[in-house]
Amino acid sequence: MAQINQVAEGIYRISSFSPTVGISFNQFLIDDEYPTLIHTGTYPLYEGVRQAVSEILDPKRLTYIVVSHFEADECGGMGRFLAEAPQAVLVCSLVGARANLMQWDYAGPVRGVQDGEVLELGRHHLRFLETPHVPQWDSLMVVDETTHSLFPADLFGQPGDQPAIVREDLSKLECQWHRENGLFAAAEPVLHVADRLEKLNLQWVHPMHGGSLPGEILPHYIHGLRSEPFAFDGRLLGRVLPS
Numbered sequence: 001m002a003q004i005n006q007v008a009e010g011i012y013r014i015s016s017f018s019p020t021v022g023i024s025f026n027q028f029l030i031d032d033e034y035p036t037l038i039h040t041g042t043y044p045l046y047e048g049v050r051q052a053v054s055e056i057l058d059p060k061r062l063t064y065i066v067v068s069h070f071e072a073d074e075c076g077g078m079g080r081f082l083a084e085a086p087q088a089v090l091v092c093s094l095v096g097a098r099a100n101l102m103q104w105d106y107a108g109p110v111r112g113v114q115d116g117e118v119l120e121l122g123r124h125h126l127r128f129l130e131t132p133h134v135p136q137w138d139s140l141m142v143v144d145e146t147t148h149s150l151f152p153a154d155l156f157g158q159p160g161d162q163p164a165i166v167r168e169d170l171s172k173l174e175c176q177w178h179r180e181n182g183l184f185a186a187a188e189p190v191l192h193v194a195d196r197l198e199k200l201n202l203q204w205v206h207p208m209h210g211g212s213l214p215g216e217i218l219p220h221y222i223h224g225l226r227s228e229p230f231a232f233d234g235r236l237l238g239r240v241l242p243s
Helices: 043-054 078-084 094-099 171-181 187-198 215-227
Strands: 003-008 011-018 023-030 036-038 064-066 089-093 110-113 118-120 125-130 140-144 149-151
Touching: 011 043, 023 043, 043 078, 064 078, 089 094, 094 110, 171 215, 187 215
Parallel strands: 036 064, 064 089, 089 110
Antiparallel strands: 003 011, 011 023, 023 036, 118 125, 125 140, 140 149
């Protein structure tokens, strides 16, 4: 059963922990004039995620579904959510629209956004950051300018069954987890994004995996990326590839 926690004004974290892989899968629902779901979870998680959404608002009211990059935990449930809310618009990066979602088995509306574009939800204002290769070619991040919240997808995630809000520095564990699983192909794109994020007045960070981070702990995680190895070193999901 997915757990629901309000992590900022009008923002709800819907989280399902998987003991098999040892991480949580998080979606974020923004309850506003135009309700928005950031990530849908994987296809098998749909029923639990939908039930959690329905405890906050009618899933038929969803106006936007944000796909931070084309991967199962970000958008594996989109087909079933869109079947219930056919007016909803998929929002992704321009690369994601052209290379993935507009070429997929889906005929509904897709909005490809570029860096700096803003989506007005009512009280909340979402600004998009294109973050290619962090971790995917089509990746983007979202900043809610109302609550100064960042939705960074896989970046700043922590393995394990973490609480809804993490106030300790788990950056070394994060970097080790990324490196063992081969998530980031290279360090340079990630560090470039970290430099951009450091300049923002962020009060919350809501990663795809693990707990949400208060803004005051974020500098420790950025320092971790700069000081700890985290990029691909020949391992995929803990398996060493032949050299």
